[in-house]
Amino acid sequence: MVGRPLDEAELVELARRGDTRAYEALVERYQSIAFRTAYLLTRSAEDAEEAAQDGFVKAYRALGRFRPGAPFRPWLLRIVANEARNRRRSAGRRDVLALRAAAEQGSGDAAPSPESSALAASRRETLLAAVGSLREDDQRVIACRYFLGFSEEETAEALGWRRGTVKSRLSRALTRLRERLEEEGEDDG
């Protein structure tokens, strides 16, 4: 590969023709979002790694069925998410989502006062705990839309739901989340 970097469509086309180097470049580009998607669905780093790896391999083998010119990312993430959901069905220890340590949290804003950052951190902890207390489908749809930044369409692909289902389930999940947060507020008060 010389000159300008190849764009996604070119890489996909090369990979379709069996160029594993081109596919490796695609893996590099998407491994982080693929792994994080799998992690949020499995809550296990090991399962997520396997799901993402198997997903990439299966996607490569299925490239013959990929519609040229279509966006690659949602197609890939659907395969990875499917692998992840399959693994999630088994029992096993699952991680609880946590916030990054304060020192790692990079903020582009001007340095906030210690009080306000402590307050924000505490609010985030409360919010995360409230999300964690929701039922699994609620957590998943919130994770896809907000934590991974997926569109409704991508969320539908990843969770294997219809788009209309994503909309209604997200709305219900947010209602339940608000209720949890209000309960929390009352407890504090």
Place this chain on the structure above:
Amino acid sequence: MADLDLELRELGRELAFPPTPDLAAKVRAQLEAAPRSSPRTRLLRPSRRTIAIAFAIVAVAVGIAFAVPPARTAILRVFGVGGVRIRLVDKLPERRVDGARIFGTPVTLAKARRRLDFPLEVPSVDGFDAPDHVYVSRALPGGVVFLVYGSVQRPRALLTAFTTSGFPYAEKSAGPGTTYQPVRVDGQPAAWLAGAPHQFAFRDRGGVFHTGTLRLATNTLLWRVGYVTYRLEGDLSLDQAVRIAESLR
């Protein structure tokens, strides 16, 4: 509260994710071990026939009479060893002879042991005490491990181990070219399949079936140690295979 959307997005940015593993190299190694252009890739593309076989295996699991493919193959007998059902059929469904099914992540033996939910024993006889490659996967409940002797592309022997949790996860179909012989390993019932390649299918823990004809599986010994099923494939005689099986430590 009106800004719940915004708050959730911010929360997403502050989440602690485990570091992303370097998948690119692993994926490429896996693809190069079994390139798409080879007939082996048929293994990974579910075909109508794969689905038919999958349904048949469900039938085996729940103990219902069945035939695969329907009306073409009579099942002569069904045997079981550990988590594997062996079916003797009068005709194998048409399928190409494909590569050995090795999958998962290449690891060290020590790491494989940590990733499996069962105690893994390894042969202690010369030539089999140190596998050349170890692959582990969590695709089966409890995990599955492949000890590869020789190259991954063309192993001289392959030892697979997985747990058995009450009902068959895997199935072998042996046609008329394959001989089945009930044998004993350490006094326990075992099975020896020799001759023509036979098909192997298993159900992963997501309920997905994988099938394939094992290039390597000219001769196969299946046995069980407690709740762990072992499968040794290779160009081995029955005596050699049993000696290897009985040397597990």
